[in-house]
Amino acid sequence: MNLTLKIWRQKNAKDKGKMVEYPISGIDGDMSFLEMLDVLNEELIEKGDEPVAFDHDCREGICGMCSLYINGEAHGPDRLVTTCQLHMRKFKDGETIYIEPFRANAFPVVKDLVVDRSSFDRIQHAGGYISVNTSGNTQDANSIPIEKEKADAAFNAAACIGCGACVATCKNSSAMLFVSAKVSQYALLPQGEVEAKDRVLNMVHQMDLEGFGNCTNTGACEVECPKGISLENIARMNREYIKASMSK
Amino acid sequence: MASKKGLIRSSIARKLAMALSALFLLFFLLQHLVINFTSVLSEDVFNSWSHFMGTNPIVQVALQPVLLFGILFHFIMGFILELQNNRARSVKYAMNKGGENSSWVSRNMLWSGLFILAFMGVHFADFWIPELVHKYVEVNPEDPTRYYHELQEIFHNPVKVGLYCLAFVFLALHLRHGFQSSLQSVGARNPKFTPGIKKLGLIYSIMVPVGFIFIALFHYLNSL
Numbered sequence: 001m002n003l004t005l006k007i008w009r010q011k012n013a014k015d016k017g018k019m020v021e022y023p024i025s026g027i028d029g030d031m032s033f034l035e036m037l038d039v040l041n042e043e044l045i046e047k048g049d050e051p052v053a054f055d056h057d058c059r060e061g062i063c064g065m066c067s068l069y070i071n072g073e074a075h076g077p078d079r080l081v082t083t084c085q086l087h088m089r090k091f092k093d094g095e096t097i098y099i100e101p102f103r104a105n106a107f108p109v110v111k112d113l114v115v116d117r118s119s120f121d122r123i124q125h126a127g128g129y130i131s132v133n134t135s136g137n138t139q140d141a142n143s144i145p146i147e148k149e150k151a152d153a154a155f156n157a158a159a160c161i162g163c164g165a166c167v168a169t170c171k172n173s174s175a176m177l178f179v180s181a182k183v184s185q186y187a188l189l190p191q192g193e194v195e196a197k198d199r200v201l202n203m204v205h206q207m208d209l210e211g212f213g214n215c216t217n218t219g220a221c222e223v224e225c226p227k228g229i230s231l232e233n234i235a236r237m238n239r240e241y242i243k244a245s246m247s248k
Numbered sequence: 249m250a251s252k253k254g255l256i257r258s259s260i261a262r263k264l265a266m267a268l269s270a271l272f273l274l275f276f277l278l279q280h281l282v283i284n285f286t287s288v289l290s291e292d293v294f295n296s297w298s299h300f301m302g303t304n305p306i307v308q309v310a311l312q313p314v315l316l317f318g319i320l321f322h323f324i325m326g327f328i329l330e331l332q333n334n335r336a337r338s339v340k341y342a343m344n345k346g347g348e349n350s351s352w353v354s355r356n357m358l359w360s361g362l363f364i365l366a367f368m369g370v371h372f373a374d375f376w377i378p379e380l381v382h383k384y385v386e387v388n389p390e391d392p393t394r395y396y397h398e399l400q401e402i403f404h405n406p407v408k409v410g411l412y413c414l415a416f417v418f419l420a421l422h423l424r425h426g427f428q429s430s431l432q433s434v435g436a437r438n439p440k441f442t443p444g445i446k447k448l449g450l451i452y453s454i455m456v457p458v459g460f461i462f463i464a465l466f467h468y469l470n471s472l
């Protein structure tokens with residue numbers, strides 16, 4: 001198929017940047033979105049132009065590196081997939097496709113479509129872990145019985161790959177879905193309960209320092225999240241936070 | 249690290265404060281509707297309830313300032329949040345399809361809220377300011393039967409009635425998102441309760457505004 005791409009080009013963090021139009025032809029419906037961009041970049045390189053910079057790593061929907069705001073939606077029009085798993089058959093021949101970086105002041109653009117999501121790393125560092133003694137006498141996790149329902153909910157929360165689509169999609173650039181997934185993943189398990197209070201207080205504190213907006217429960221994040229992280233996690237984080245700040 | 253001020257200073261605290269003020273307003277609105285509704289049933293009952301609300305010291309000295317504070321807090325906080333949220337994304341998208349993932353009402357709480365605020369200005373000018381003048385400036389002797397006639401006078405004006413009805417349409421939109429949003433903010437969401445909360449929110453956000461509109465139309469049609 002033949003397409004018109006409108007892509008955000010920005011030389012570096014300081015550059016103002018602008019949308020640039022690129023016609024592209026011979027795209028197969030079975031190509032992934034990133035493969036389509038690979039084709040474009042080969043053409044650009046052949047012409048001696050600067051290729052479009054974009055983030056990616058695993059290309060199988062597990063690492064959380066790929067991003068892109070495609071035709072007005074984070075990870076494009078498909079549901080429960082990352083950009084790397086989006087296929088070109090989701091688009092029509094002759095279509096114009098807008099490709100923009102994930103936008104939020106807490107995700108500054110590095111170059112073209114690449115944004116710096118280290119604000120998420122700093123939130124993780126603030127409490128997204130459990131402290132375990134690994135000196136050789138670590139207890140086997142399976143020796144602690146855990147309710148199936150809780151284990152499932154923790155597992156579902158742990159599916160978050162930290163891509164940032166929730167922030168990119170949110171009209172308030174709120175990071176609540178991501179942070180609540182990380183908080184829930186541990187709060188639901190006995191191993192995480194020990195540090196639960198400090199974790200939620202510290203992670204929310206760091207989230208606020210990074211300059212994300214305030215959640216107003218529009219629910220857009222849940223719809224666009226490639227891993228189907230539920231809003232229930234946000235409600236759980238709110239409960240955890242209220243509990244923790246009253247007793248800490 | 250995280251300070252003890254979390255319940256006052258954090259983003260979650262702001263959400264919580266917003267939700268509590270909204271829940272308070274939801275409760276207030278319901279009692280307002282119940283009292284107004286008595287005007288449809290009986291002039292005497294309406295007068296006696298209004299008289300009670302207008303003269304009872306607990307209502308006047310304790311509840312009224314709380315209500316005023318609640319309203320002021322709610323929309324000032326709403327503005328602050330909206331401003332902060334806008335500032336969290338300086339460069340906007342060239343193409344953004346909000347409608348694909350969220351409801352129009354949830355993305356436009358400020359606009360529905362602003363319309364309600366404008367209406368409240370008119371509403372206060374119609375009922376509350378004259379009430380204050382009547383009681384504290386002119387210091388009239390209390391007449392427990394005056395309320396019904398005041399109400400009839402306001403609802404005689406078709407422009408006022410139209411504006412009143414329109415405002416409640418906006419309130420319905422505001423609450424269509426607001427009801428379940430406030431409960432989500434206080435942490436009330438799980439697979440068991442959420443479907444019920446959503447249904448209750450739908451019923452409240454339609455029935456309460458419809459109730460107010462019905463009362464206004466009832467008195468308007470009776471005045472013709």
Ligand code: HEM
Pocket residue numbers: 215216217263266267268270271273274277322323326327329330357358360361362364365368422423425426427429430431433
């Ligand atoms: C009696 C009148 C009103 C009622 C019953 C009401 C109710 C609500 C409710 C239930 C919410 C959801 C709270 C939450 O998300 O946690 C809300 C949010 C909001 N309201 Fe109102 N409201 C009223 C008047 C107003 C007015 C006058 C404004 C003025 C601008 C306003 C602006 C907002 C805004 C901007 C939000 C979204 C903020 C957020 O969700 O964090 N509201 N309102």
Ligand code: SF4
Pocket residue numbers: 159160161162163164165166167177178181224225226227228229
């Ligand atoms: S919650 Fe979903 S959208 Fe947000 S970072 Fe995690 S996987 Fe990505």
Ligand code: FES
Pocket residue numbers: 055056057058059060061062063064065066082083084085
């Ligand atoms: S490249 Fe790893 S999730 Fe898309």
